[in-house]
Amino acid sequence: MRPVIGITCYVEPAAYTVWETPAALLPYDYVRQVERAGGQPVILPPAGDPVSVIGRLDGLILAGGGDVDPGRYAADPHPNTSYIRKFRDEAEFRLVRAALAAGMPLLGICRGMQVLNVALGGTLHQHVPDVVGHTGHSPAPGSYGRLPVRLAPELAKIYDAEEITPAHYHHQSIERLADGLVVTGTAEDGTIEAVDLNEHVRAVQWHPEVDEDGPLFDDFVARFRSARRGG
Template sequence: MIPLIGLSVYREQARWGVWDQQADLLPSAYADAVSATGGLSVLLPPVDVPGAADAVVARLDGLVVTGGADVDPARYGAEPHPRTAAWRPERDAWESALLDAADAVGLPVLGVCRGMQLMAVHAGGSLDQHTPDLVEHEQHSPGGAAFGSVAVRVSAGTRLAGLVGDALDVSCHHHQSVREHPGFVATARAEDGTLEAMEREGGRFCVAVQWHPETATDVGLLAGLVRAAASYGQGRG
């Protein structure tokens, strides 16, 4: 059985060929990484239909909440920082519904960048809306389409450490970061103290990272998700 991995996607104005219109899209690196580690990906555009998230999750073996725009600060009771921009309420709502459905059945989940932030907020946590205000540098998001290279330390004995080791350099592109994460254990930090990963304790694969594992040669995180998804699918029958 090839595990089916759902990938949440952007809904943005986009141009290709003769077209300039709203489109559902995602960098192909995500699907490529899923395929490279033995999974089959399916894109999950925002849907505002009662019961849609439950119906989708019932057909999935794993879920990746992908990167993207800032989470709406209203979701964690905050006023927008001047640098907070371009949040997408329909995507926030859809991914939150997917997480509710995933939690209900124990579906394996991986959060990437914005995905980690959305998972923390969904759990009742909050964000620091502009990390450079705290760390006084732009290393986590150097600007434009460039990724920052950040050294992270992983907590020993965690699921994350079993997947990527105790230290690694990662590709980051985030100007926000998780402040509070109820229900999750902090599992990796950058040298400046920024939280770079978290996971739930227990047997379920529920891991989130601030970096972009889909861009790296080492796809240990995606491989771990796909293995967990294969086990989940076999157990489901």
């Protein structure tokens, strides 16, 4: 049986066929990568009681999206902080806590890494260009940047490389690292690009879903299988 992997999603105005309406939506690359890696993707909208589905999932992916409400880490909003969806924050913070309590394999991507860090007590840089002096992590609306990331041995083994040049699209990043998280990937400018909590919980700041190959998704599904075996 394929492991059932829940993926959080956006709720935004959308246009398709003859309709323009609010929609629960997710870039299909997430779905494609999970299916390709051997998982059964299930999209989780921020509605109802998302925690109630934890017992039906084998793994959880926190997808990208808008900025986390800075009030969650006791900060005032930066002028460039945008697309805050408090209802999504509420749903995903509850999901993270429930998944961690259940020992569930978890993968955070972009916003997902920020949610994980803040849920565990960390804080965020609200506008990375103010910190690093360039816009390479998010060069233009709708355009990915390609910046090198140096990998710790845990990630280097997965990618079979000590350095990769993945797709970046983020203007926020980890400021104060939450207790328990370990940095496993760093950009040349010092931006934290990947963290691990334990052998089954990992998050990256880049967008692994947009590339053709997906070693991170392959490893995620393999980690689920290891957890099922109790290894």
